[in-house]
Amino acid sequence: MKMTTPFTCSLAELAQRLGATLVGDGERRVTGLATLSDAGPQDISFLANKAYLKYLTETRAAAVLIHPAHAADCPTARLELDNPYLGYAQLSRLFDPFNAQVTAGIHETAWVAEGVSIGRNVSVGPQAVIEAGVTLGDDVVIGAGSVVGCDAVIGSGSLLHANVTVYHGVIVGARAILHSGCVIGADGFGFAHDGQAWHKIAQLGGVVLGDDVEVGSCSSIDRGALGDTVIGNDVKIDSQVQIAHNVQIGDHTALAGCVGIAGSTRVGRHCMLGGGVGLAGHLTIGDGVQVTGMSLVTNSITEPGVYSSGTGAMNNALWRKNAVRFKQLDDIAKRLARLERDNRDA
Structure with missing residues (x-):
C-alpha cells in the first residue's frame, strides 16, 4: 500500500532536499512514495536492499532513490545517493499524511488550566488535558485524550499522539515523538517490606527526555525515586518497553520492543538492545554495546561489541x-x- 498526501514536489526539489544527484527530468512532479512493485507514474520509490533488485527493472515509478552502483539497472529517472535508505527516511516524513491533518489551535473540548505557557502554532486536540504550570513550546502537537501533568515541559516541535500520559514535572525535549498509550513519569517500583506487608516509597524524582527522542506505543518510563530518570538525545524506544526508576540512557541508543531495564542501570551512547532484552538493576553498560534479542544481562558490560545469552530454538527433545x-x-x-x-x- 503506497503512502499519498496532498504534498507534491518536483524531482529537482527533492534532489536538492536530499543532496542527491538527479538523472532525469527535474520538472516532473511526484505526489506519493511507494515500493518498487507498487509505485505508479506519480510516485517516487527507492532501492535500499539488493534483495529487491528483481523489482527494479519493472517498476512504474516516476523516479527511484538508488545507490550509484545500481544506477545502470534503473529504467526510469533516478536520484543517486550513497545511502538510499536514509534518503527514504527523509522522504517518508515529507509524504506523511499526518502532516496534513494538524492545524494550530485548542479544541473546544480540551481542558487547559489557567496560566499555562503556550508557544506559537500549538495544537491541542479533543478531550486533551493540560494541567497548571505546564509549558508547551512552539509547534507542539498534543493529541486527542492526552494528559500533560502539572509543571511538565514539552519542548518545541514535539508530538504527543492520542492518549499519551505525561506525569507532573516531566521534561520532554524538542522534537520528541510520543506514541499512543505511552506513559512518561509514573511511579517507579519502590516498596519496603516489614516482613508482612509492603510499604510504598514515594517517588520524588522526575523524568528528563532529551531532544529527538521517540517512544513507542504502550511503553513506560518511570520517574526517579530521588534523582531523575534520564533519557539522552536521539534515543529511540520501541513499543512495550519498560524503563525503571533512575535509569540513564546515553545519546543515540536504540531499544527494540519489550526491552526491560531494571532500576538505576546506566546504558551508554550508541547502544542497541534487541527485542526482549532484559537488563538487571544497578548495572553499567558501556558505549557501543549491542545485545541480541531475548538476552538477559546480569553483569555490567564495559567493552563495546555484540553480546548474547540464552539458547536458540531447537527440537524440544534435543x-x-x-x-x-x-x-x-x-x-x-x-x-x-x-x-x-x-x-x-x-
Missing part, C-alpha cells in the same frame, strides 16, 4: 537433553579439572 547436560556442567568442569591435575602430576 532441548530437553541439552537442559539436562546444562545442569551437569559444574560437575563435568570439576571432573575435567581433576583429570588435568592428575595428568600434570603423573
Whole structure:
C-alpha cells in the first residue's frame, strides 16, 4: 500500500532536499512514495536492499532513490545517493499524511488550566488535558485524550499522539515523538517490606527526555525515586518497553520492543538492545554495546561489541537433553579439572 498526501514536489526539489544527484527530468512532479512493485507514474520509490533488485527493472515509478552502483539497472529517472535508505527516511516524513491533518489551535473540548505557557502554532486536540504550570513550546502537537501533568515541559516541535500520559514535572525535549498509550513519569517500583506487608516509597524524582527522542506505543518510563530518570538525545524506544526508576540512557541508543531495564542501570551512547532484552538493576553498560534479542544481562558490560545469552530454538527433545547436560556442567568442569591435575602430576 503506497503512502499519498496532498504534498507534491518536483524531482529537482527533492534532489536538492536530499543532496542527491538527479538523472532525469527535474520538472516532473511526484505526489506519493511507494515500493518498487507498487509505485505508479506519480510516485517516487527507492532501492535500499539488493534483495529487491528483481523489482527494479519493472517498476512504474516516476523516479527511484538508488545507490550509484545500481544506477545502470534503473529504467526510469533516478536520484543517486550513497545511502538510499536514509534518503527514504527523509522522504517518508515529507509524504506523511499526518502532516496534513494538524492545524494550530485548542479544541473546544480540551481542558487547559489557567496560566499555562503556550508557544506559537500549538495544537491541542479533543478531550486533551493540560494541567497548571505546564509549558508547551512552539509547534507542539498534543493529541486527542492526552494528559500533560502539572509543571511538565514539552519542548518545541514535539508530538504527543492520542492518549499519551505525561506525569507532573516531566521534561520532554524538542522534537520528541510520543506514541499512543505511552506513559512518561509514573511511579517507579519502590516498596519496603516489614516482613508482612509492603510499604510504598514515594517517588520524588522526575523524568528528563532529551531532544529527538521517540517512544513507542504502550511503553513506560518511570520517574526517579530521588534523582531523575534520564533519557539522552536521539534515543529511540520501541513499543512495550519498560524503563525503571533512575535509569540513564546515553545519546543515540536504540531499544527494540519489550526491552526491560531494571532500576538505576546506566546504558551508554550508541547502544542497541534487541527485542526482549532484559537488563538487571544497578548495572553499567558501556558505549557501543549491542545485545541480541531475548538476552538477559546480569553483569555490567564495559567493552563495546555484540553480546548474547540464552539458547536458540531447537527440537524440544534435543532441548530437553541439552537442559539436562546444562545442569551437569559444574560437575563435568570439576571432573575435567581433576583429570588435568592428575595428568600434570603423573
